[in-house]
Amino acid sequence: MVARSARKAKTLFARCWKERDAVPVVVVEGTVAGLSAQRASLLLCLLTLLCTCGRAPEFSPPKTTFYHWETSLAPDSTARSLLTEHNCDRLYAKAFDVSWANGQPEPTALIRMTDTVGLPQLVPVVFITNEVFLRQPAHKLEALAEDIVGLTEELFGTDFPELQIDCDWTARTQVPYFDFLRAVYARLEHRSLTCTIRLHQYRDRDTQGVPPLNRATLMAYNVGNLNAWETENSIVDTNILKTYLSGTERYPINLDLAIAAYDWAAVYRRDELTYLINEPDMQELGDTSRFVAYVPTGASQRWRVRQSTYLDGIYLYEGDLLRHEVALPGAVNAQVALLSRYIPGFAGQRAMVYRLGSRLWE
Structure with missing residues (x-):
């Protein structure tokens, strides 16, 4: 039954396009001159399908x-x-x-x-x-x-x-x-x-x-x-x-x-993640008496704690490591x-x- 319907649709589709080549098509007041009303209606439906079939729906940006x-x-x-x-x-x-x-x-x-x-x-x-x-x-x-x-x-x-x-x-x-x-x-x-x-x-x-x-x-x-x-x-x-x-x-x-x-600093002690500090004080991290900055080799900034100290209320030990991570609004x-x-x-x-x-x- 499915195959028969498909063959019928294919036959109608081919016939419409054959008749399109043989008969001038002129739109007059919502009808198609030169075609019967039934055939005109069928042709318009098929043209609509051609224009819309396979087209993904369009939505506004999120x-x-x-x-x-x-x-x-x-x-x-x-x-x-x-x-x-x-x-x-x-x-x-x-x-x-x-x-x-x-x-x-x-x-x-x-x-x-x-x-x-x-x-x-x-x-x-x-x-x-x-x-x-x-x-x-x-x-x-x-x-x-x-x-x-x-x-x-x-x-x-x-x-x-x-x-x-x-x-x-x-x-x-x-x-x-x-x-x-x-x-x-x-x-x-x-x-x-x-x-x-x-x-x-x-x-x-x-x-x-x-x-x-x-x-x-x-x-x-x-x-x-x-x-x-x-x-x-x-x-x-x-x-x-x-x-x-x-x-x-x-x-x-x-x-x-x-x-x-947002941004945060991940703190590592003896190779294990120990703390996450939300929005760390970058000015304090610039204090070279307490923190040693790594030479940047990638996208993140890194430091080693030179002298045990506090950062944003968290006590850090000498030798602790910090990595600053950022996801920018831009x-x-x-x-x-x-x-x-x-x-x-x-x-x-x-x-x-x-x-x-x-x-x-x-």
């Missing part, structure tokens, strides 16, 4: 918005200008963390709504450690979902449009985590639920599964090996990013794109362009920048 990751929500004038400049309709703000402590999931780092006047609509983000889903009994997942939605509503009210869950789940925890997502969604009523997806989850979807949602955010930063001193920049590395994205089929659900704009558009080569666009897609409040925007 709409820019930001993540806020501090415990006090009080954006300064620079942050507010960014939100206005990009016409942000939403701001994704971390509500709290959930980790495993004292034999149960416990919330920490609850957000304080210090100054929210004039901000876009807030979307709460809840970060949950993978350990929670390794340890939480299956029969208590419903209660966990109830507690998290309840605490979120206490902090944000009940009229937020979306809740996002951030968790670095694995193949071992995908079943309880996905069950938890379903339980959360059931409690959100008219509000939507999204989650984050790491690059390894994107690539290894056959073993780690696909979240039971219709939208998620691909976290396309922190891609390198942070634990290795030899790494140039663990935040952004386009070569590593391409290894995760190239050659993969389209992800089953729509993906927003999360990119980075590279955000290039990151989005690269991701768009691999991740299909869709109406309303977002480019979500981590993070609002970074000193790099100043």
